[in-house]
Amino acid sequence: MQRxxxxxxxxxxxxxxxxxxxNLGLSDELKAAFPKIIPANKPKVENQIIPHPQWVTGxxxxxxxxxxxFSNDRFKYLSFKLTQxxxxxxxxxxxxxxxxxxxxxxxxGRGEFKVQNFPAIKEIIIPFFxxxxxxxxxxxxxxxWCLIASLVEAGKHKTExxxxxxxKIKARMNTGRKPQDT
Numbered sequence: 479m480q481r482x483x484x485x486x487x488x489x490x491x492x493x494x495x496x497x498x499x500x501n502l503g504l505s506d507e508l509k510a511a512f513p514k515i516i517p518a519n520k521p522k523v524e525n526q527i528i529p530h531p532q533w534v535t536g537x538x539x540x541x542x543x544x545x546x547x548f549s550n551d552r553f554k555y556l557s558f559k560l561t562q563x564x565x566x567x568x569x570x571x572x573x574x575x576x577x578x579x580x581x582x583x584x585x586x587g588r589g590e591f592k593v594q595n596f597p598a599i600k601e602i603i604i605p606f607f608x609x610x611x612x613x614x615x616x617x618x619x620x621x622x623w624c625l626i627a628s629l630v631e632a633g634k635h636k637t638e639x640x641x642x643x644x645x646k647i648k649a650r651m652n653t654g655r656k657p658q659d660t
Contacts (some may be wrong), residue, residue, distance in 0.1 A: 491515065501563075528576045535610040542616065544623035546648040547594075553635040553644050556627055558603050559592040577602055600627060619651045 483489030491512070498504045498517035509515075528534055541561060547554040558580075562570055566589065570582050573591040579598035583590045593603055604624055612620050626644050634640030650656075 528572055531606070531610045534573075534576065535607070535612060538607070539612050539614055539616050542612075543652065544616075544619045545652065546623070546626055546644065548645075548648075551641075553630070553641055555594045556596065556599050556623065556630065557592060557594045558599065558623075559590050561588055561590045563587065564589050577606070579603075596627075596630065600631065615655060618655065622647050622651050 484493055494508065494512050494515050495518045498515055503517065504515070538560060543559050545557045545559070547557060560570065560573060564584060564587050567582065567584065570589045570591040574580050574582065577593070579595060579602055580591055580593040583592055593599055604627060607620055611617065626647050629635060629640055629644055635644060
């Protein structure tokens, strides 16, 4: 665009080729307008190496989720997960090596790196994010998640009162967080 090549037919086609290779590809309208476009080749990423802990923190801020699971009205688990398109399976698998815990779960065009093992959460995930803090609103979700972890560690999740407290905390996390909570 700086060279103003987008103003030429060949330049516009090159932009559409690049767009076709991103995320979900071209919209139906663009496919109809440019039926002969072949997406630009994307190099296959293998042997993904995570560059730095702060990179992991930034990635987790954007793509991570600290969640709490219930089953039959009883606390079931804490979970930390990262989700990406299935083409990024190598990246997701690299988190297993990075943290030394968790597993990869492929599911309908996407994949998740997930940690649900409480000792791993307590001994690896929580200390990592305390040393490499998450920023933004997700930091509040992490704080709430840590509060729930402390209740679980104290055995409060086995009582009706503790389960009620965990439910209250969970209700204000993630999509339940209101602007006034931030």
